[in-house]
Amino acid sequence: MDLEKLLTDRLAPAFATVAGGPVDPLVRRSARTDFQSDAALALARRLGRPPRVIAADVLDRADLADVCSVAEVSGPGFLNLTVADDALAGLVSALAADARLGVPVVAEPETVVVDYSAPNVAKEMHVGHLRSTVIGDAAARLLQWLGHRVLRANHVGDWGTPFGMLIEHLVDLGEAEAAQELPMGDLDSFYKAARVKFDADEAFRERSRRRVVALQGGDAATRRLWRMLVQQSARHFLTVYELLDVTLTERDFHGESSYNDLLTPVVEDLDRLGLLRSSNGAACVFPPGQAGRDGEPLPLIVRKSDGGYGYAATDLAAIRHRTGTLGATRLLYLVGLPQRRHFEMVYAVAAQAGWLPAPARAEHVGFGSILGSDGRMLRSRAGGSVKLVGLLEEAIARATLLARERNAELGQVEAAEVGRAVGIGAVKYADLSSDRHRDYVLDWERMLSLDGNTAPYLQYAYSRIRSIFRRAGVAARPEAVIRLTEPAERALAFELVGFGAVVVSVADSLEFHHLAGHLYRLAAAFSAFYERCPVLRADGPVRDSRLLLCDVTARVLRQGLYLLGIRTPDRM
Template sequence: MCDLPRKKLCTERPPNLLPSLSGSIERQRENAGTASFGNSKNSCNVLGHLENLFTSAIKSAYPSVTNVLAQLQVSKHADYQCNDAMALAKTLKKNPREVGDNILKNVAPSPLISKLELSGPGFINITLSQNFMKQQVTNIVLNGVTPPPTTPLRVVVDFSSPNIAKEMHVGHLRSTIIGDSISRLMEFLGHDVLRLNHLGDWGTQFGMLIAHLEDRFPDFASKPPPISDLQTFYKESKKRFDEDEEFKKRAYQAVVKLQAHEPVHIKGWQEICEISKREFSKVYERLQVKIVDRGESFYQSRMEDVVKILNGGGMLEEDEGRKVMFAEGADIPLTIVKSDGGFTYDTSDMACIKHRIVEEKADWLVYVTDAGQAQHFKSLFACAKRAGIYDAKKTRIDHVTFGVVLGEDRKKFKTRSGDTVRLVDLLDEGLQRSEEKLREKERDKVLTPEEFTKAKNAVAYGCIKYADLSHDRSRDYVFSFDRMLDFRGNTAAYLLYALTRIRSIARTACVSREEIVTEAQKQPIELEHEKEWKLARALLKLPDVLVKITEDLCLHTLCEYLFEVSAVFTEFYDNCYCVEKNSEGKIVKINLNRLMLCEATAMVMEKCFAILGIDTVEKM
């Protein structure tokens, strides 16, 4: 189950922006506390509102206590529980039950709460108002799933980042999927999101590519070269570069001409970049990922400016001909200028972070890369701070790291021949396996060809994404089509099928969504059975889950929540008849209240899938 304890965060973030981003910090508390409870624009962040109330109560009860931050948790004895009295009692050297009672007396009235009760040595049990819960679930049916109140920010998410002239491979999978889902979450919450693809489109390798291009297609400047396989073209040029000294010399000359913006060489570089981008876009289209290309070449003039600023500020030091930069907190210095006067990835990233903060006016930067780059980004952020580019009080920065994809032998995922797995091949295999699985379940016999194709695509791409996102991103995970296509357990295949079953209930009863909405407009939903209440409570946790994810950017929490909702719905459906039939199978009673709960559940699940970047289908 997906309980929501507040975790201590390890990333550095500004105290004056955190309120806009997280549910457990004060500004978000204010948002949660002052928002209308059930308007059409925002859902109520229940946990944030309650924590706001109890923080205020503790401050009123004990004004001398500083750094008060109430932390609530889901309770077995009520809806939520406040245990802060235990820790406060130690600090104040008082009886914890007395402290709990004093806090309870200072809790302001709230339309969310129907009952507060002191329990045990000082626990405060919180029961939510039934009227509030009924209205909130009804609002989902009427208005859709709406985000919790949030202060909009300018967010730049850097993810995917393949290299020009090389094919996207399995190593790009996690960054692409995680970055897209983070972007989708931020967009849903109302932030202004810029999705950036930091392409490797500049450097010495382009000298050998252009020199090879000149030999293979001498008329490339006037006639686009018919290169169908850029990966093979790259390997050919690399082989020549390694074995042919004359070719290597020409390649270095080509780099000089490219950096001098010689027109023919720029044209060759552009052709190579365009061929690569077209191939990348095919992968992004299949995964339904939107992203803006902005390669290292974009920052060339900005790198020169950064070097001037750092040099002028006396922040660069000579080291064996290089110019390096040290900073407090940077275990390894950045190499800003190479011994030959050229720039490095460090220079590019310094120019990049400056551009995003100063020119893009970003409030929040998110870098999605593998954990192996943690040391680099630690040094980058430290040096950017020293240079006055990055101020932690004004800009939040997160380095979202992730582990590697392993094969079923628990070694780095490779083909049988030992090569890196091409991403397009992985997606093709996913489609093939998905089709086989659906045919095995004879779905092709009950679905139209169009419905079958939609189901096949949804399951194939959804399973690949969900398998990645459902794991703690900081850890490695084993890629297994057999496991991810299993229609049992916490998989996209199971959850997508569960959603179609929920959608089929009203369809079987011949009740349209319009009829369900009309019923919801008449009066709030009635929740009478204990399983109805349990399902309603689960649905109302979504805003809390989303707010928590903005704190740690760990999307497996949303997957856990989605699986929980599915499990709780199964309990509800097994115990509460939505459609009653007689012994002949004829419908004798339709419980519209319960169909409203089915509709709300389906809408919540669909929103979770949308944030995860997974398509849903009506039938499977």
């Protein structure tokens, strides 16, 4: 039980009596005291009474004695609520005894498909895949922890016309040679070499075209070569996921090709439903309210004029499969904001076709771009895309160097482990700690700073707690009595108790910066507590109480960072 809810429950009946109907007490944190209720102000006009009188009336009727040490009318009609120390301590004790740290398992679990990462076969993963992968993984972790059935879906780009040229290039190289080159991780040069030949060589182009037809026709030899490309790429993706601490596995790979057999039925059924129209030779659906550059209705092209299927068809087939066969009721798409319109149209068509029956719904969880220090889309010096592995390796190298500089006690092996946890954590946290709709600037200095809203700062707070327990040589006693006498102890307790509500709200909004912000405030509250409230040097009951506060803080930080996909090293 969090305090907002507890206070709301206590105030609501009193407000209902005074107002003659249900009223949300509008409880929130206050700068002046612990909490405030703003509802009396809004009621004044309706009831024709001064807000201060209403507030006083509510106060008379509300049962707050065991929760608040002070409850008073303030200013124009606010209710200022100061939480009693023992009530707050009681909530912390409940948290200490709760393996789930105040986060309940959902009463009605849903089947949720989280569609994220989606790299392309025969291309190396680049920064463009980072946000989808990081945010998507956080979504999967969080929803799963809440008790939902989460199906991770890696919609790998493993189909389409480029595979003609890629397979022909593979043939030119010779399988043995290619088998050696591909796993080396240099997928990009393979792709580029194929591209160069395709652009320069008419004969190669023609072979590529025939190869596409063979692939789509199911030619066994072609399929075998294609599968080789897919498998080698999958190996690369899995290496990156492991480096990134991302929970995607090979079982989660559901490439575009896996929907091939469903594409024809999609078009046929749209036609049967009367939604399909032919336009310039293409089979289209025109969802209402969408206009193109010329002001004319904008089509969703489900089958191209050459008879081939575009990604709209695949996306529709995937929706159908996910709601129909998999029984999912929530579909999340972790794809950049530029594709917003596409998904609006796809969801509209799916809904029209009856493939998103209530309560099923699809959400485009969009995000902005990663920018370089020049404020433009992050590019390599050569102007190409920045390889993800290179970026992650740089993060690890920088963090390892910092770890060595800052803590001479760390051995070679441990410094490497810390460098990895901190470097990867810093990259992921930078992505998750600001509003996902915004673009953000990749800045190593800021990401790896030990001050401010960064992964290293949170990890450091955690490692300081571990350090206390190492020195103490004992564990916290869960049954110890929590005593909150210092302001820093109270401030810490409030942040601990607020964890559950934040997690629940983020499960809905998928605004992970709210969770990150909460963990940052918790870490900051702990750091202040650490400065002012000695733990090991305190006497008996105070020491026990503080050890327990430390323990609960560590558990919340660890769990919260786990949900963001970030590790918590014991030492830094």
